[in-house]
Amino acid sequence: MKCPFCGHTEDRVVDSRVGREGEFIRRRRACLKCHRRYTTYEYIEDVLPHVVKRDGRREPFDRQKLRGSILKSCEKRSVGVQAVDDVVADIEAKLHDRAEKEITSLELGEIVMEHLQKLDQVAYVRFASVYRQFKDISQFMDEVKHLIKDDKPAKPVSAKAPKAAGKR
Numbered sequence: 001m002k003c004p005f006c007g008h009t010e011d012r013v014v015d016s017r018v019g020r021e022g023e024f025i026r027r028r029r030a031c032l033k034c035h036r037r038y039t040t041y042e043y044i045e046d047v048l049p050h051v052v053k054r055d056g057r058r059e060p061f062d063r064q065k066l067r068g069s070i071l072k073s074c075e076k077r078s079v080g081v082q083a084v085d086d087v088v089a090d091i092e093a094k095l096h097d098r099a100e101k102e103i104t105s106l107e108l109g110e111i112v113m114e115h116l117q118k119l120d121q122v123a124y125v126r127f128a129s130v131y132r133q134f135k136d137i138s139q140f141m142d143e144v145k146h147l148i149k150d151d152k153p154a155k156p157v158s159a160k161a162p163k164a165a166g167k168r
């Protein structure tokens with residue numbers, strides 16, 4: 001960093017603090033030449049994707065919304081807020097790694113479920129039931145059964161039946 005007082009490019013970090021929500025790091029620096037102090041802020045480049053919703057609308061990734069829905073899934077479970085925050089951070093990190101400009105709400109939901117499954121099984125099923133909008137109770141039971149039996153992903157429900165040829 002170039003010293004704002006003398007222009008020297010070498011400094012020493014004397015203090016680092018993570019911002020209120022962890023969205024930045026504040027560093028106090030001391031110039032190695034003039035010894036004056038100045039502050040820099042380090043932000044994550046805005047690479048979090050936009051979420052493409054089922055109806056095609058796009059909205060910016062909303063950390064608070066995600067955190068809220070995970071907390072809700074964990075209601076009355078023995079999951080600490082810190083654990084939830086860690087999961088949110090993990091998911092964000094995953095989105096950063098992906099480095100794509102967009103993610104469908106479906107894909108995002110799958111990533112969340114992947115993490116919740118490791119965190120708390122009840123929270124996972126609660127989240128899944130909202131997120132996948134289970135069409136009926138049997139689909140829901142399939143999900144629960146697969147939780148009990150093994151950890152392989154559930155079979156996708158086949159969407160279309162082949163159309164019957166019309167009679168003449």
Ligand SMILES: [Zn+2]
Nearest residue numbers: 003006031034
């Ligand atoms: Zn200086």
